[in-house]
Amino acid sequence: NAGVTQTPKFQVLKTGQSMTLQCAQDMNHNSMYWYRQDPGMGLRLIYYSASEGTTDKGEVPNGYNVSRLNKREFSLRLESAAPSQTSVYFCASSGRQTSQPQHFGDGTRLSIL
């Protein structure tokens, strides 16, 4: 009963390094999302994918790229990490219907030094 799986759970990077965060869901959901959450703050949408083959920018896309590899997998890439990208990153997925809620992975805690 995995749901949404994120890897890695923790990562420390140096400024300028690149890294890809992985997300996979086994609920046959069409839509997938990447959020970041800074301490004491709400969720902010980085990118989303409404269906396989499509991706769109969210509220804070700068410094990130995404790939919807297939229906199950949606990755987030930091090409040149900056300290301002230190955050907790959550992946989520949902079905196609408006009535369906999002389900979240347990997050990747990323620190950039």
Add this chain to the structure above:
Amino acid sequence: RKEVEQDPGPFNVPEGATVAFNCTYSNSASQSFFWYRQDCRKEPKLLMSVYSSGNEDGRFTAQLNRASQYISLLIRDSKLSDSATYLCVVNIGAGGFKTIFGAGTRLFVKA
């Protein structure tokens, strides 16, 4: 004006108390409504969907008032384990809908 607004709190209540949170939304195209709970530095977890007729799940009751554009969450007989941040979430539109998360209301339940 934010599309989804919540009182950030914190609400400090003793065990056994009843506590209620409200959430207002501004977009009349809002279709579906949810309450999530988020523990410190953990992922948001779906607590319950909110239906037009209101719904109850154990000690939790959710209500929707479309005319006034707000939803509410009532927690009865609060437990220490209810301490968390409660997020109000709205799906707006149909087809290509978007999801708006409220910033959350902090609840502390004390012994």
